[in-house]
Amino acid sequence: MNRRQLIGDVIGLGPHWLARGNWFADHPARRLPPAADTLAEEPAGMPTAAETPPAPTAISAPAATQASTSAPQLAAFEPVAEAKRPSPTPAMPTKPLLGWAELEKAVANCTGCRLCETRTQTVFGRGNPQARWLIIGEAPGEQEDRQGKPFVGRAGQLLDNMLAAIGLDTERDVYIANVLKCRPPGNRNPSGDEIVACQDYLRQQIEHIRPTLILALGRFAAQTLLDSTDSIARLRGKLHRYQGVPLIVSFHPAYLLRNLPDKAKSWQDLVFARRTFRQLIGE
Ligand code: SF4
Known part of the structure; x- marks a missing residue:
């Protein structure tokens, strides 16, 4: 083998x-x-x-x-010519950029939407804030809400394994965050006002990290970041942008645990992402 x-x-x-x-x-x-x-x-x-x-x-x-x-x-993918570290272009009204620790504290104390009433704790992110890969999911689930970290449990383990398969160490090479920092009760879909209330935190995280490539996992994260109603099938396999940063869409690992055959498509996305990343850094 x-x-x-x-x-x-x-x-x-x-x-x-x-x-x-x-x-x-x-x-x-x-x-x-x-x-x-x-x-x-x-x-x-x-x-x-x-x-x-x-x-x-x-x-x-x-x-x-x-x-x-x-x-x-x-062969379906065109080479991409990009600056190595693009400066994000904020696409929304912005608040002053906080330092990383201040931002973490602001999220931990946030009462910006109703989700603060039902959360156990906020989920800011995990990984290396200087990483060149940023993985973005939807919102914390039950385990994440308990542990205060995104992508834990079986879905997190699968994500870590998949990233390892393309040579990425989740502590060193990537930063992982969600669109929303608090768990919607019962894992319901986040509402529009919750997304608006929370979006500046993600914008600030991206401004700090300045990733080379964003991987958006799941329909909700992809549609929210790209302001699109397209299905994930239409959004996959293309190079998008969010705040000026190249972005690729793939499935959420929790979905993959329920839909095993789509793991192969997810692997295609990761191969595409790895190849795109190498082109972006000029390898
Ligand atoms: S989801 Fe975002 S805006 Fe709402 S309370 Fe949590 S951190 Fe604040």
Whole structure:
């Protein structure tokens, strides 16, 4: 088993399918010009219906796993030329920028919306505030509310494993935060006024971190950050921007725990993100 297969196993993408001899070279998609900046719903290089293996029934997503490790699938993405550390462009009325510790304290004491009445504690973020990757989710869930950290429990473990699979250490290489800093009761969807009340905290976090790339996880985070009502299927596979920072959309790990076959699509997103990041830093 090679290293790629080992990584696939770690994040639950096995078993591993191997391309048939010369299959990719012969595939018609190889001869098509790449689509600009877009991951097709059925990416070039994916098997045709006749050659697509049966749907996985357990922790496996063989077709997309095969595609994710193959050059043709990534041919759909255009190279990106970017400054190494873009300056965020605030897109909303801004409050004065607080220092990191002051900002943390302001969030901890915040009574800016009704969620302060039901939270156990605020959830500011975790990881390295100097990291070049910023992972943004929706809002704290029950475990996060208890522990005061985003992405803990099984979903957090899955996220950590997936990031490790593309060579990222969650303590060193990434910072992880949510759009909302307090848990909506019963994990209901956040309301518009709660998002507005909380958005300046995330803006300030981004101004401090100045990440090279943002990974927005889940429909809610993606739609909120991009001010869009598009489905996650439409938002994935494209390079967006938030406050001037390149942003890529993928699934929330909690969703992946319930929808195992989509782990393979998530892996495609991570490969896209890693490749984009390398282009952004000029590697
Ligand atoms: S969700 Fe945001 S705005 Fe609302 S109380 Fe918590 S920190 Fe304040």
